[in-house]
Amino acid sequence: MVPLNTADQETPREREEFRRSAPHFADRITADGRDGWPVEAGRYRLVVSRACPWASRALVSRRLLGLESALPVAITDPIQDERSWRFTLDPGGLDPVLGIAFLSEAYDARETGYPGGVSVPAVVDVPSGALVTNDYHRITLDLATEWTALHREGAPDLYPEELRDEIDEVAEGVYRDVNNGVYRAGFAEHQGTYEEAYRRLFARLDELSERLSTRRYLVGDTITEADIRLFTTLVRFDAVYHGHFKCNRNKLSENRVLWGYVRDLFQTPGFGDTVDFDHIKRHYYQVHTNINPRRIVPLGPDLSGWLTPHHREELGGRPFGDGTAPGPAPDGEAVPEQGRAL
Structure with missing residues (x-):
């Protein structure tokens, strides 16, 4: 961190x-x-x-x-x-x-x-x-x-040269208002600072939701660096940012487009199989004692929804472009059962 x-x-x-x-x-x-x-x-x-x-x-x-x-x-x-x-x-x-x-x-x-x-x-x-x-x-x-x-045979091009300017532009907005925005809200020490970060966060999420309503991925028709950068914040949103950081206009699971988008990525090999919800929740709720002084870790949210159908394939797109999906996680790297969405 x-x-x-x-x-x-x-x-x-x-x-x-x-x-x-x-x-x-x-x-x-x-x-x-x-x-x-x-x-x-x-x-x-x-x-x-x-x-x-x-x-x-x-x-x-x-x-x-x-x-x-x-x-x-x-x-x-x-x-x-x-x-x-x-x-x-x-x-x-x-x-x-x-x-x-x-x-x-x-x-x-x-x-x-x-x-x-x-x-x-x-x-x-x-x-x-x-x-x-x-x-x-x-x-x-x-x-x-x-x-x-x-790289493995069949590895995707995550930063294709012809799309780099667009990837960088999208990723910069995501970084400023989403990746970093949740922290600005969560660690705000004054009401006005919190409200400013909150408004910019949800304005950007609304913009991203509109963008993703007609396209499967953020840039082009395959997974790129921009999707990776957005995914790692969205996958933590309901578990920690919604409550712990007071980013609570709505849960991600209440946004049809973004919830479908993040589940699509989560179910794509290489994304969800790296996510440990147990580590995520224990870190945020037990380390940030200035926000959560009693260090109580909530039991929710229910993780079963992560594996439900997302229907994003109807928008087309090819997750790995001309490449292929990665194989299973190597021995010793699989996320323990208590951290997985089952």
Whole structure:
């Protein structure tokens, strides 16, 4: 999860209240290694929390592109302590490859005394144990465009060159008003700030609903980076943002178009099979004690609706373009039963 302490806001009141940090470590892993980090199978470890929407982008992209063996993953505990993300889900409380108890140790190996927050997703160089990048915007774009030599056969093109301008434009609005908008509302300290974020969030959702009423995907007729970025917020909406962050004009399940759209993606291999509702709910309700001081985790909502027919195929479109669906999740990466929609 990205720490909330630097600005990308647009209004003076929001600049006073809500700040999301820009990635401090923005190195890139490229096919030609021009930043000093070449694409190399098995060299790096992707550290994620299944609770975090920003990290979930990387999980979805990695699955769709078939990079599981080339870029192994480490899953953190959804509950943080004073040292942030920790590997308490692993035997002995240590990541079995990096040999560390806290992701902060990889940050320290990169920059001693780094004063910023410890965020996921993060890519760590296994030989040195040092962080390479925590640039959540760039990681997925590079997986799609720089790691192509290691993509599975039949991998989709998630960032097609001819559609990049439109993808970027759509994704920017989604980021500002939806991905980040729910946080602006949830962490608002004044009524006016909350109301401004709330209105912009639902105005953007209404615009997206209209756009998706006649097309299956956000850009073109296949899944792209834009869909991944919207999905990871929408899939958390009813479970946490509607109540916990007071984004409660209506539930997503009450919006026919967006509910159909997000279920379509959820039922597409590579999307729903990366979602852990147990991790999501426990993280938000137990870590954000300033919002939920008693740390009570709600039992709802009912998750069975995620697997109901969506009928979005009637709009046409080809989920993977000329490619194919990814296979099942690798051994050890399947979401535990308590976190799945059954």
